[in-house]
Amino acid sequence: MGQITLQGVQKSFGPVHIIKGADLDIADGSFVVFVGPSGCGKTTLLRLIAGLEDVSGGNILIDGKNVVDTPPAKRGLSMVFQSYALYPHMSVRGNIGFGLKMAGLPKDEINRKVEAAAATLNLTPYLDRKPRELSGGQRQRVAIGRAIVREPKAFLFDEPLSNLDAALRVQMRIEVTRLQKQLGTTAIYVTHDQVEAMTMADKIVVLNGGKIEQYGSPLELYERPANLFVAGFIGSPKMNFVTGELAKQQGAATIGVRPEHLKIERDGAGGWQGTIAVAEHLGSDTFLYVDAGQLGMLTARYIGELSLHAGDRVSLLPDPARIHRFDEAGNALRG
Amino acid sequence: MATRQTQFLARSLLTPAVGLLFIWMIVPLALTIYFSTLHYSLLDPGSESFVGLENFRYFLTDPAFLASLQNTLVLVGSVLALTILLGIPLALLMDQPVIGRNFVRLMVIAPFFVMPTVSALVWKNLLMHPVSGLFAWLASLFGLTPIDWFNDVPLLAVILIVTWQWLPFATLILLTALQSLDEEQKEAAEMDGASAVSTFIYITLPHLARPITVVILIETIFLLTVFAEIFVTTGGGPGLQTTNIAFLIYSQALIQFDVGSASAGGLVAVVIANVVAFFLVRIVGRNLEA
Numbered sequence: 094m095g096q097i098t099l100q101g102v103q104k105s106f107g108p109v110h111i112i113k114g115a116d117l118d119i120a121d122g123s124f125v126v127f128v129g130p131s132g133c134g135k136t137t138l139l140r141l142i143a144g145l146e147d148v149s150g151g152n153i154l155i156d157g158k159n160v161v162d163t164p165p166a167k168r169g170l171s172m173v174f175q176s177y178a179l180y181p182h183m184s185v186r187g188n189i190g191f192g193l194k195m196a197g198l199p200k201d202e203i204n205r206k207v208e209a210a211a212a213t214l215n216l217t218p219y220l221d222r223k224p225r226e227l228s229g230g231q232r233q234r235v236a237i238g239r240a241i242v243r244e245p246k247a248f249l250f251d252e253p254l255s256n257l258d259a260a261l262r263v264q265m266r267i268e269v270t271r272l273q274k275q276l277g278t279t280a281i282y283v284t285h286d287q288v289e290a291m292t293m294a295d296k297i298v299v300l301n302g303g304k305i306e307q308y309g310s311p312l313e314l315y316e317r318p319a320n321l322f323v324a325g326f327i328g329s330p331k332m333n334f335v336t337g338e339l340a341k342q343q344g345a346a347t348i349g350v351r352p353e354h355l356k357i358e359r360d361g362a363g364g365w366q367g368t369i370a371v372a373e374h375l376g377s378d379t380f381l382y383v384d385a386g387q388l389g390m391l392t393a394r395y396i397g398e399l400s401l402h403a404g405d406r407v408s409l410l411p412d413p414a415r416i417h418r419f420d421e422a423g424n425a426l427r428g
Numbered sequence: 429m430a431t432r433q434t435q436f437l438a439r440s441l442l443t444p445a446v447g448l449l450f451i452w453m454i455v456p457l458a459l460t461i462y463f464s465t466l467h468y469s470l471l472d473p474g475s476e477s478f479v480g481l482e483n484f485r486y487f488l489t490d491p492a493f494l495a496s497l498q499n500t501l502v503l504v505g506s507v508l509a510l511t512i513l514l515g516i517p518l519a520l521l522m523d524q525p526v527i528g529r530n531f532v533r534l535m536v537i538a539p540f541f542v543m544p545t546v547s548a549l550v551w552k553n554l555l556m557h558p559v560s561g562l563f564a565w566l567a568s569l570f571g572l573t574p575i576d577w578f579n580d581v582p583l584l585a586v587i588l589i590v591t592w593q594w595l596p597f598a599t600l601i602l603l604t605a606l607q608s609l610d611e612e613q614k615e616a617a618e619m620d621g622a623s624a625v626s627t628f629i630y631i632t633l634p635h636l637a638r639p640i641t642v643v644i645l646i647e648t649i650f651l652l653t654v655f656a657e658i659f660v661t662t663g664g665g666p667g668l669q670t671t672n673i674a675f676l677i678y679s680q681a682l683i684q685f686d687v688g689s690a691s692a693g694g695l696v697a698v699v700i701a702n703v704v705a706f707f708l709v710r711i712v713g714r715n716l717e718a
Contacts, residue, residue: 145615166621178612182634191630192620239620 094156095246095279096121097142102151104137111137113303114151119247119281119296124273127283128290129300129326135283136251138300142281143172143249155246166195171240172249175256177232179224179239185211186220189238196243210242213272230261237269247279254289266293287327291315299323321423324349330380330392332417335365339388345418345426352394356410357381359401364410367391369403383407463691470685483692492668492676493693497700500672503587504651504704508644510591515598515643516636520628522599523606533603540596544656551589552578552661582662582670589657594650598643605639606632641712648708652701673697 097119104112111134119125127135140146142153144165152159160168171192179188186207193203211217214234224232233253240248250269254262270293273280284290290297291311299306299314299322307319311327318324324332332349340348358364367385379399383391393409401407418426467479487493522533539547555562556577564574577585609632617627655674658664664671664679671679677697681690 143619145618165619170619172616172619174612174616176610176612178610178616180613180616180631180634182637183630191617191622195621195623195626239616243620 094121096154096156097247097279097281098152098154098157099138099142100152100154102138102141102153103149104134104141104146105149111303112141115305117298117305117308119279122277122279123295124270124280124282124293125296125298126290126294127281127298127300128285128287129306131285133300134303135285135298135300139172139249139251139281139283143170144168145172169246170249171243171245172251173236173240173253175252177224177236177253177256179232179235181224184221184223185216185227185235185238188224188235189216189242192239192243206242207238210238213241214238229257230265233257233265234268237272241272241276241278245278247281248273250280250282252283252285254284255286262289269293288329291327297327299326301326317425317427318417319425321347321349321419324417324419324425330394333391335388337387340418343416343418346421347419347423349417349419350411350415352380352392353396354412354415355391355393356412357393357395357399357401358408358410360406360408362408364408365391366406366408369401369405369407372402372405374398381407383409385409460691460694463687464695466688468686468688468691470687479688483688484696487680487689487692487696492671493696495668496671496673496676499583499668499670500652500674500700502583503590503654503672504648506587507590507594507651508647510587511594511598511647512640512643514591514595515602518595518599519602519606520632522603536599537596539593540600542593544593545660547593548589548657548660551585551592556585578662579666582666586654586657586661586670589661590651590654593657594647597647601639601643602636605636609635644712645705645708648704649701652697652704673700 097117099115099117102112102115103110115138127138129135137146141148144160144163148161151161153161155168155170180191183191186204189210190203190207193206198206207220208217211220214237216231216234216238219227219231219235224235227235233256236253253269254265257265266289269282282289282293294311296308296310297314298308301322307314307323309317314323314327318327321334325334328351330352332351333355334347334349336347340346356364365385365388367383367388369381370384370390371382373380373382376398377396379395379397379401381393381395381399381401383393385391391409393407420426464483465478465480467475467477467482469475518536522529522536526532542550553561556575558564558574558576558579561574563577567574575581613631614627617631622630653674654672655678658670658672658675659678662670664675673693674697677690677693680686680693
């Protein structure tokens with residue numbers, strides 16, 4: 094079991110409020126990603142759940158039990174750190190087994206569990222190596238091995254893939270997701286990369302300035318962002334925002350349209366007209382950055398190749414069903 | 429691009445310095461070797477004559493030699509043990525965030541900057557003096573008989589003085605090492621359920637292995653040649669109780685005025701230092717391999 098509930102969790106360092114009251118319900122077995130720009134408090138929130146920081150207010154419940162006064166080791170969670178934090182003088186075997194050794198398990202049981210974990214992560218040939226003799230991806234797997242061997246109620250990941258190169262990151266992303274599904278253990282994963290968040294999560298928590306902006310499934314966040322921040326943060330390239338007269342016609346202060354929901358017409362008469370400033374041809378996609386005069390710069394995405402180039406005139410037709418409307422305060426208007 | 433030229437330039441620019449250092453080293457060494465084969469007494473000028481290895485036989489069979497060798501090893505070993513055993517807890521304490529931490533650090537480091545003769549005098553006259561010393565006063569405060577340090581336990585007294593001088597060095601090296609310990613490693617150990625003691629044994633101590641090696645190697649070099657503290661406090665006595673090799677060589681040359689024998693002793697000391705260094709590197713040097 095690994096159901097985690099936050100009730101009005103607050104954290105301040107001196108006069109600085111980092112977490113301004115977080116309420117959250119994380120279901121057993123789900124993969125939840127905390128995402129947000131740097132300094133939004135996502136790592137702090139994770140450390141509060143881990144017990145590496147003390148809360149300034151509120152409750153953290155694990156399986157219904159308040160753990161705010163419980164030391165980290167007793168919470169039954171395990172953590173994968175950004176720097177991996179492997180013990181440099183211990184072998185891979187020693188690293189993975191350290192938690193079990195501290196728990197006072199007999200030697201043969203430790204060995205059995207360590208070897209099982211190593212087999213899951215394809216680390217068996219490296220068991221007697223030191224961390225410095227491993228590659229980045231292998232170190233990452235050792236760190237994960239250290240987390241899974243203790244059979245925790247939940248895994249906590251603190252930007253674990255940010256030190257890997259792009260190709261390895263995609264591969265590890267898939268491995269972590271598959272492992273989590275296979276074990277069925279609750280996971281909380283912190284990242285600043287919204288692609289990681291969208292691809293890995295069952296549910297995403299978008300944090301900004303110490304507040305939870307929205308909590309929902311990836312597609313929910315994509316299709317129905319609760320406010321301007323979430324709308325701008327989720328999705329790549331960013332959503333286009335238009336204010337002023339055009340927005341007022343729709344009864345909103347700001348309207349937003351995703352680049353993929355703009356229909357591109359050559360020399361069209363209707364819609365939003367502009368000149369292409371930059372055209373990016375990726376083969377699979379074409380991104381157009383269009384200078385639309387008073388509307389500002391707009392981004393449009395076309396799936397496939399479109400032979401348009403810088404300087405061409407285009408008109409962009411927003412899909413009326415997929416226009417997001419926001420009020421003065423930046424909150425989404427529905428209906 | 430111009431590797432050959434830069435190599436040539438580097439070598440030709442280095443040559444004067446290296447050459448000077450070489451002369452600086454080789455001339456005294458050659459002279460010492462030369463003197464060690466002479467009958468050369470300052471009390472009997474003009475009588476220099478070649479005696480072969482006679483000086484070495486004289487120095488090595490002198491009962492004072494074995495006594496001073498033992499004193500040297502006891503002194504080096506005790507000071508090493510004390511500075512490390514006291515330095516680790518001190519460094520751990522100084523690593524804690526407390527008010528006035530910088531001031532405390534400055535105070536702890538201060539003894540290192542006091543020159544050996546001065547600190548020996550301070551210990552001799554202000555602290556360990558059997559009549560007017562602080563320790564004597566403290567002892568009488570509790571109704572105890574003051575210890576006459578330099579007569580009753582002279583070697584221990586010297587060890588304490590030298591330890592006091594070298595403790596800051598050990599503490600400082602260990603403290604900087606502690607500060608370079610990755611915070612996330614300690615947190616990982618905390619998540620793994622390690623207590624403070626286990627974290628110290630399994631995480632901190634292995635991390636300190638290398639700086640401890642550095643402390644042992646550097647301190648040994650200097651502790652083999654402790655002289656000023658002995659000269660100022662006990663003068664090698666009573667008897668031979670605080671005479672180490674360095675002091676024995678000094679007494680051969682400048683108390684007995686026997687330059688030949690002192691030169692032989694100097695060469696013996698070089699050999700001893702190398703033997704000690706060899707074993708040290710064998711025992712602790714593997715910690716230095718990256």
